[in-house]
Amino acid sequence: MTREKRLSQLTPYLFLILPLIIYLIWVIGPMFYTFYLSLTNWDGVSTPDFIGLRNYQRLFKDPVFYISLKNNLKWILSFITIPVVAGLALAMALNRSIPGAKAFKASFYSPLVLSLVVCGLIWGWMYQPANGLINATLRAVGLGALARGWLSDKNLVMWAIIAVGIWRQVGYVMVLYLAGLQGVDPGLIDASKVDGCSGWLTFRHVIFPLLTPVTVIVVVISIIDSLRAFDLVSVMTRGGPYNSSSVLANFMYIQAFNNYKMGYGAAISVVLFLISLVFIFIYLWRVLQTEMEY
Amino acid sequence: MKKFVFPLLAAMTILALVAACQPETVTVEVPVERTVEVQVEVPVERTVEVEVEVEVPVEVEKSLVIYNSYMSDPAPREADAEQVRMFEEMYPNIDVVHSTVAHEDFKQAIRAYLTASTPPDVMTWFAGNRARFFIDKDLIMDISDVWEREGWNETYPAGFRAMSSVGGKQYFVPASWYWWAVYYRADIFDQYGLEPPETWADFLQVCETLKENGVAPIAIGTKYRWTSAAWFDYLNMRVNGPEFHIDLMLGKESYDDPRVLTVFSDYWAPLIENGYFIEDPAAYSWSEALQFLINGEAAMYLMGDFLRDSYPDEEEANLDFFRFPIIDPAVPVGEDAPTDGYFIAANAQHVEEAKQFIAFLGGVEAQQYFADNLGRLPTNMEVDTGGFTDMQKKGLALIQSADFVAQFYDRDTTPEMADVGMNGFMEFWDNPGDIADILARLEATRQEVFAEE
Amino acid sequence: MTTKKFFSSPWRTIGYLVLLAITILWLVPFIQAILTSVRTNDDLMRRGFFSLPTEISLQSYAEAWRRGGLEYYLPNSFIITIPSLVLTLFLSSLSAYALARFRFRGNRLLLFTYIGGMLLPFQVLMLPVFRLTDALGLYDTHWGIIAFHTAFQLGFCTFLLRNYMRTVPGEILEAARIDGCSEFRIWWQIMMPLTLPAVAALATLEFTWIFNDYLWAIVLLRSDTLKPVTAGLATLQGQYVMDWTVITSGALLATVPTVLVFIFLQRYFIEGLTLGATKG
Known part of the structure; x- marks a missing residue:
């Protein structure tokens, strides 16, 4: 019995050994190496010199770091509001038998099929000031005064890029909520209607609370996606004009690969990683709490 | 952490062993002619032999040279491929494994290439400071013997030789270069009775006339920033002279020097404030902004000669260029003429083949081809300039009459300084009044960047 | 619910039309990408987006395929x-x-x-x-x-x-x-x-x-x-x-x-x- 028990205790490790080794070598190893690099002045080709916390000291004095951080925050705030509300509204609207519901759903999640790079290219062209669709339309309907250099105005550029992110995100959130609604017992809704609840009250007091787990996930995913934002900025502006659309991931990339400050780039990633970690903790804490049946 | 070390090492060893048995299968899978390289590793590979029989009937043993290039624009790319073809024709027993990487990405990948255990043998790169960095780190091979053997010490102008040398040894082959100038629409100039300006006052007058007639005087697209650096290069060289400019690039002069401030406040800012540039330049890449010139909405464009690659051929008759106007006649004339070339990686695997290839690339035949077909200027003095177009002759004369030739802002200074500097130019463009603050920040960066060197 | 019954309420019909409009707006980037891809660059740059294309061609696809070496x-x-x-x-x-x-x-x-x-x-x-x-x-x-x-x-x-x-x-x-x-x-x-x-x-x-x-x-x-x-x-x-x-x-x-x-x-x-x- 004891031998058998010991064997069964070994079982999970047998399942884990191969994936874990690969993961440790290719992801966790380089990750620790990155932590180490953040304490050096590595330029990518020379031998790294240990310089202690100098990169971090420099980072906290770097105005671009704060611009990027602020932009990531804008991104987070937009992502946890607009797509969530719009996605939920769409899910509510489409979660019934209306003509062409399937086509509607497909239209909204179709942007997800495109890679972010392709999205960036398509929208970059939409935003083009002289011939792009948006300004051309504004001029055609007599609103030429509203035409802007969407990606060249330092006050607009970040929002213009975030709008593209939202365009892609709404369908994703919609699908998540649609799935969540599948789990809502129609009987409950009927019951509340019998009690004389209006549509809004039913939603507010019955459906929305039932969707809380979905909302939590949506919010966490949105925050993490916002922190990892990279491709759209990289394709559309490379952080310009003069860093006004820089986000942390791009800031890191430019320092590491354009300016060849690998050590500094590593320090930026570590900070970004630590910020993400806060949200992972919150999320995991929630998930594991609901899994108490262990 | 310690717990992980042993399994990690063990797994690495196993994987390395597994890997060692793998490469052949990988290359075989790829259905491209170039897989001929397989022959070196796997002597009896029937399928490949068939292919070889078709192409080169007699040859049994082929050696190869790996060549990675950043010439990804359509016209240079074709010329590049053609050069490789010419070389393979001349040396049928050497196969060139040629890869083209998108220009921007090449600049990022090069540090991986150079430090890989199997780097590409021959690579394209920028002459000057950017090559110097890698030479100092012993990542580029000394090819003085090639220079000697090919007689380049005599057939290359001293300036290009100096550009390729460190400590009396040659590491680089400058192969082609181009000039910068103010391109303009001759027909629009004629229409308003304008002459190509030679002095700053004339230039301002031309701008004013064009503007009055509803033509944007100057096209520029600053989305990718570097086009604004050209304006800085030229204004700074014209106002303060090329020597000061280069010292600034090398970190020996400071950005908060009043001489630098003058460039912005007295010369550049008025151009912006008077509306001489097209509207909203930051929204366009340089080639998108070129459309304004093609459509006749703008009349001038400070740009490198690659502009003509993108200009519609049928309309090129209306296109001409003039030297960036002289501001202070007492100051020596400096011009930007970026030079591209080739080097061999220090730990190249196919040294002899690489030397043969690079000798070909720097030789008369290849350069002649590049000059004739792409309109770039050759570095090798033996190239016959008799067949040059009028444009090429004019460009050559422009550079030859200069007192000093610079590379370009982002090639002459360090990448980090260039990054911060070009952001500063863009910020200045939006807020010309903030220039003192901007320069103070550039100066802070300069001190940081060059203190480390 | 049948289609007919669905549209019997005016509010519902209005809501539906709004949804339809938003959906079409959502697809605009796709449509514009496809329209762009069948025109020539020259045509596009000279005549602007809302001009009628002088010619529809798949030439840019061929060009992308060839120059991008897709095969x-x-x-x-x-x-x-x-x-x-x-x-x-x-x-x-x-x-x-x-x-x-x-x-x-x-x-x-x-x-x-x-x-x-x-x-x-x-x-x-x-x-x-x-x-x-x-x-x-x-x-x-x-x-x-x-x-x-x-x-x-x-x-x-x-x-x-x-x-x-x-x-x-x-x-x-x-x-x-x-x-x-x-x-x-x-x-x-x-x-x-x-x-x-x-x-x-x-x-x-x-x-x-x-x-x-x-x-x-x-x-x-x-x-x-x-x-x-x-x-x-x-x-x-x-x-x-x-x-x-x-x-x-x-x-x-x-x-x-x-x-x-x-x-x-x-x-x-x-x-x-x-x-x-x-x-x-």
């Missing part, structure tokens, strides 16, 4: 994507099973490790991973990039599959255990068939991600003969030249395989996206 690069994309996909799904289903179904020391820590690795801004791993790949002799081989994709996607896949596997009722597995099945048989013959929808969904997502990768391809590969299609498309954007119609056409062409996979597995895809949501 050389496409096979590489599959050679890289498919093994990475299979390996990562296989390996993550192993680790997910262990994390979902066993109590052991370090379970939480490992789950945390997997999620943590998935959240690191991966661009920064580029040079360390390049060094590693080179040291293993895998630089400039397909195996090098396959190994990395496999490893890197393990975090996300393990996380999602674990969540899904936890929803499988324990009784089924217990019954098998009592019948004397080995854990590996339970995993393969009972758990995997039950997890198949999730695996299919993940396959769709992972296919898109790995197929669209470009950064790793330029760091871990140096030969054109090995590079995936994204690298070919990148060369369409030259140092100096930006041809919108060709770039757009290339981008659309590169999307075709992912769209096909998506259409093919669409049913699972929606379910797959919900994995974390309802089952988390």
Whole structure:
């Protein structure tokens, strides 16, 4: 019995050994190496010199770091509001038998099929000031005064890029909520209607609370996606004009690969990683709490 | 952490062993002619032999040279491929494994290439400071013997030789270069009775006339920033002279020097404030902004000669260029003429083949081809300039009459300084009044960047 | 509800029309991309977007195909994507099973490790991973990039599959255990068939991600003969030249395989996206 028990205790490790080794070598190893690099002045080709916390000291004095951080925050705030509300509204609207519901759903999640790079290219062209669709339309309907250099105005550029992110995100959130609604017992809704609840009250007091787990996930995913934002900025502006659309991931990339400050780039990633970690903790804490049946 | 070390090492060893048995299968899978390289590793590979029989009937043993290039624009790319073809024709027993990487990405990948255990043998790169960095780190091979053997010490102008040398040894082959100038629409100039300006006052007058007639005087697209650096290069060289400019690039002069401030406040800012540039330049890449010139909405464009690659051929008759106007006649004339070339990686695997290839690339035949077909200027003095177009002759004369030739802002200074500097130019463009603050920040960066060197 | 009945209420009809309008607006970027791709750059630049195209041509597609060297690069994309996909799904289903179904020391820590690795801004791993790949002799081989994709996607896949596997009722597995099945048989013959929808969904997502990768391809590969299609498309954007119609056409062409996979597995895809949501 004891031998058998010991064997069964070994079982999970047998399942884990191969994936874990690969993961440790290719992801966790380089990750620790990155932590180490953040304490050096590595330029990518020379031998790294240990310089202690100098990169971090420099980072906290770097105005671009704060611009990027602020932009990531804008991104987070937009992502946890607009797509969530719009996605939920769409899910509510489409979660019934209306003509062409399937086509509607497909239209909204179709942007997800495109890679972010392709999205960036398509929208970059939409935003083009002289011939792009948006300004051309504004001029055609007599609103030429509203035409802007969407990606060249330092006050607009970040929002213009975030709008593209939202365009892609709404369908994703919609699908998540649609799935969540599948789990809502129609009987409950009927019951509340019998009690004389209006549509809004039913939603507010019955459906929305039932969707809380979905909302939590949506919010966490949105925050993490916002922190990892990279491709759209990289394709559309490379952080310009003069860093006004820089986000942390791009800031890191430019320092590491354009300016060849690998050590500094590593320090930026570590900070970004630590910020993400806060949200992972919150999320995991929630998930594991609901899994108490262990 | 310690717990992980042993399994990690063990797994690495196993994987390395597994890997060692793998490469052949990988290359075989790829259905491209170039897989001929397989022959070196796997002597009896029937399928490949068939292919070889078709192409080169007699040859049994082929050696190869790996060549990675950043010439990804359509016209240079074709010329590049053609050069490789010419070389393979001349040396049928050497196969060139040629890869083209998108220009921007090449600049990022090069540090991986150079430090890989199997780097590409021959690579394209920028002459000057950017090559110097890698030479100092012993990542580029000394090819003085090639220079000697090919007689380049005599057939290359001293300036290009100096550009390729460190400590009396040659590491680089400058192969082609181009000039910068103010391109303009001759027909629009004629229409308003304008002459190509030679002095700053004339230039301002031309701008004013064009503007009055509803033509944007100057096209520029600053989305990718570097086009604004050209304006800085030229204004700074014209106002303060090329020597000061280069010292600034090398970190020996400071950005908060009043001489630098003058460039912005007295010369550049008025151009912006008077509306001489097209509207909203930051929204366009340089080639998108070129459309304004093609459509006749703008009349001038400070740009490198690659502009003509993108200009519609049928309309090129209306296109001409003039030297960036002289501001202070007492100051020596400096011009930007970026030079591209080739080097061999220090730990190249196919040294002899690489030397043969690079000798070909720097030789008369290849350069002649590049000059004739792409309109770039050759570095090798033996190239016959008799067949040059009028444009090429004019460009050559422009550079030859200069007192000093610079590379370009982002090639002459360090990448980090260039990054911060070009952001500063863009910020200045939006807020010309903030220039003192901007320069103070550039100066802070300069001190940081060059203190480390 | 029948269509007729649906539109009997004016409010409902108005709501429907609003929805329709928003949907069309949503699709505008696609439409404009397709319209752009069938015009010529000259035509577009000279005459503006709202002009009628002087000619409709597929020339830019041909140009993108030729200049992007798509016929050389496409096979590489599959050679890289498919093994990475299979390996990562296989390996993550192993680790997910262990994390979902066993109590052991370090379970939480490992789950945390997997999620943590998935959240690191991966661009920064580029040079360390390049060094590693080179040291293993895998630089400039397909195996090098396959190994990395496999490893890197393990975090996300393990996380999602674990969540899904936890929803499988324990009784089924217990019954098998009592019948004397080995854990590996339970995993393969009972758990995997039950997890198949999730695996299919993940396959769709992972296919898109790995197929669209470009950064790793330029760091871990140096030969054109090995590079995936994204690298070919990148060369369409030259140092100096930006041809919108060709770039757009290339981008659309590169999307075709992912769209096909998506259409093919669409049913699972929606379910797959919900994995974390309802089952988390």
